[in-house]
Amino acid sequence: xxxxxxxxxxxxxxxxxxxxKNFCEPCIISSKKIEFGHYQVDNLIKISNIxxxxxxxxxxxxxxxxxxxxxxxxITFSPPGFINIFIHSKWxxxxxEKIFFSSRLGVKYASYKKTIVxxxxxxxxxxxxxxxxxxxxxxxDVTTRVLExxxxxxxxxxxxxxxxxxxxxxxxxxxxxNLQKKLNKNLxxxxxxxxxxxxxxxxxxxxxxxxxxxxxxxxQLQSGDKNCYSIWKKLVSITMNNNYKxxxxxxxxxxKQHTMGESIYNKMLPNIIKDLKKKKLAVEKNxxxxxxxxxxxxxxxxxxxxxxxKKDKSFLYSTTDIACLxxxxxxxxxxxxxxxxxxxxxxHLLQAWIIAKKAKYxxxxxxxxxxxxxxxxxxxxxxxxxxxxxxxxxxxxINESINRALKLIKIKKPNLPKKKLIKLSKxxxxxxIKYADLSKNRKTNYIFNxxxxxxxxxxxxxxxxxxxxxxxxxxxxxxxxxxxxKEKINLTKNSEIKxxxxxxxxxxxxxxxxxNGTPHIxxxxxxxxxIYFSNFYETCSILFAKKIxxxxxxxxxxxxTAKTLKKGLNLLGxxxxxxx
Ligand code: ARG
Numbered sequence: 412x413x414x415x416x417x418x419x420x421x422x423x424x425x426x427x428x429x430x431x432k433n434f435c436e437p438c439i440i441s442s443k444k445i446e447f448g449h450y451q452v453d454n455l456i457k458i459s460n461i462x463x464x465x466x467x468x469x470x471x472x473x474x475x476x477x478x479x480x481x482x483x484x485x486i487t488f489s490p491p492g493f494i495n496i497f498i499h500s501k502w503x504x505x506x507x508e509k510i511f512f513s514s515r516l517g518v519k520y521a522s523y524k525k526t527i528v529x530x531x532x533x534x535x536x537x538x539x540x541x542x543x544x545x546x547x548x549x550x551x552d553v554t555t556r557v558l559e560x561x562x563x564x565x566x567x568x569x570x571x572x573x574x575x576x577x578x579x580x581x582x583x584x585x586x587x588x589n590l591q592k593k594l595n596k597n598l599x600x601x602x603x604x605x606x607x608x609x610x611x612x613x614x615x616x617x618x619x620x621x622x623x624x625x626x627x628x629x630x631q632l633q634s635g636d637k638n639c640y641s642i643w644k645k646l647v648s649i650t651m652n653n654n655y656k657x658x659x660x661x662x663x664x665x666x667k668q669h670t671m672g673e674s675i676y677n678k679m680l681p682n683i684i685k686d687l688k689k690k691k692l693a694v695e696k697n698x699x700x701x702x703x704x705x706x707x708x709x710x711x712x713x714x715x716x717x718x719x720x721k722k723d724k725s726f727l728y729s730t731t732d733i734a735c736l737x738x739x740x741x742x743x744x745x746x747x748x749x750x751x752x753x754x755x756x757x758x759h760l761l762q763a764w765i766i767a768k769k770a771k772y773x774x775x776x777x778x779x780x781x782x783x784x785x786x787x788x789x790x791x792x793x794x795x796x797x798x799x800x801x802x803x804x805x806x807x808x809i810n811e812s813i814n815r816a817l818k819l820i821k822i823k824k825p826n827l828p829k830k831k832l833i834k835l836s837k838x839x840x841x842x843x844i845k846y847a848d849l850s851k852n853r854k855t856n857y858i859f860n861x862x863x864x865x866x867x868x869x870x871x872x873x874x875x876x877x878x879x880x881x882x883x884x885x886x887x888x889x890x891x892x893x894x895x896x897k898e899k900i901n902l903t904k905n906s907e908i909k910x911x912x913x914x915x916x917x918x919x920x921x922x923x924x925x926x927n928g929t930p931h932i933x934x935x936x937x938x939x940x941x942i943y944f945s946n947f948y949e950t951c952s953i954l955f956a957k958k959i960x961x962x963x964x965x966x967x968x969x970x971x972t973a974k975t976l977k978k979g980l981n982l983l984g985x986x987x988x989x990x991x
């Protein structure tokens with residue numbers, strides 16, 4: 412349901428009928444206090460200035476044109492210029508009845524189905540995922556779920572860093588230490604590979620011969636040498652098998668078929684360079700190939716150069732991203748591409764987009780969006796790191812959360828059987844980390860806080876999960892089959908009406924997320940929904956209502972609330988619990 416949209420359209424139509432020209436969009440907001448209705452038109456004064464009709468007069472004219480509609484119970488005016496709108500409870504109950512059986516909760520499919528590529532998670536090979544990858548992985552995953560729910564054709568693209576000079580160094584080290592057999596037998600862990608890389612890198616810096624060999628291996632790998640290729644392949648598979656396990660643990664929908672690493676585009680790169688030179692977009696300078704873009708200036712105000720091929724003929728991260736855009740357009744016919752990386756990659760992406768557009772690899776109307784995000788910080792507002800200053804592995808962080816959840820649950824429920832305890836702490840621990848992250852505006856940095864995220868109060872996953880289980884247990888206690896209740900929902904108390912309106916706002920929240928990729932909007936919504944349910948529960952008896960009819964109506968309302976919480980959490984990739 413898009414109540415705000417319905418009101419807005421009604422007001423707009425009224426303004427047209429009144430003869431007001433060039434009016435600005437009516438701004439509809441949820442009212443802060445019930446005496447101002449459920450919704451308010453917030454900018455009547457502005458429209459009144461445009462129309463040269465004073466606010467009260469304008470209100471009156473609008474009022475007579477829309478008052479008969481069955482959505483409105485009462486429409487009033489507040490000086491100096493606000494329209495207060497009260498929604499009719501009958502209208503609300505009819506809408507609720509409609510969504511009672513629907514698994515989509517009344518959310519319509521997008522009228523124009525788009526093909527949308529979502530570039531997310533994208534860790535680098537030969538390294539364990541660290542806390543920095545959490546945001547890209549889970550925020551990106553929420554957007555894929557929401558867009559799919561709306562019926563779009565979503566292509567998940569895990570743009571892993573699986574190509575580049577680092578593989579020459581690793582191959583050289585593996586050969587030098589005779590590790591290939593062990594590697595082939597899967598006896599080397601990702602953790603060890605990461606350590607090898609650190610050692611290899613040191614050797615690369617200090618040992619000229621090793622450096623030379625490493626460089627040769629890069630060339631051999633690029634030209635398809637079988638042995639180098641098989642070592643590389645193994646490194647990628649060890650890394651990704653680790654990551655797939657982590658995705659599963661995190662309830663993230665990425666799997667093997669979504670992995671589209673940098674290496675895929677490698678074959679395209681020589682032609683891209685040739686073509687960009689031919690189109691006079693790229694020029695040679697001291698042996699390197701550069702694209703100069705007027706839009707970006709360097710420190711002395713000259714057009715900034717984007718390096719796309721080094722003197723040693725190797726290609727860069729930018730070159731790959733230019734090719735990747737071409738590929739996503741030609742192969743997938745993408746209408747929209749969304750990138751989930753942190754804010755530091757913004758300029759890099761903009762440059763790749765401009766070059767791809769200038770070269771006509773992609774049309775100028777292809778929607779390209781960088782849904783950037785800030786960093787996760789520790790209590791002292793510094794980047795979140797281990798005591799010795801290293802990055803924290805994502806798996807370590809998740810395990811710690813599970814352990815903390817386990818300790819908390821043990822205190823609350825000392826008699827819980829071990830198997831249940833472990834299952835519960837996994838779900839609660841992992842949800843807590845995910846929710847804590849998703850509930851922050853992605854654009855800003857945030858401070859990581861164990862105590863807050865595992866709390867059963869406030870905007871946290873335990874609170875929302877608990878609200879859900881509580882409703883389920885109320886329904887269970889009633890001994891009614893809610894689905895079989897024939898009586899209609901009847902909303903009488905204020906807290907019931909408020910809850911009903913909140914439930915019906917679900918679609919508006921989904922549509923904001925479709926546009927902006929902002930999971931925190933959904934978190935805030937679910938939190939409010941849970942609070943509104945609490946208020947309803949406190950003010951309205953459900954199981955002990957005076958009449959059985961009222962009890963049934965309230966059970967139905969509770970059921971739709973639970974359904975909405977469940978769908979919302981599901982879109983956030985957060986598991987629900989039937990009991991807590
Ligand atoms: N692998 C990169 C990193 O870890 C992120 C890739 C983002 N996607 C892209 N198309 N550049 O920083």
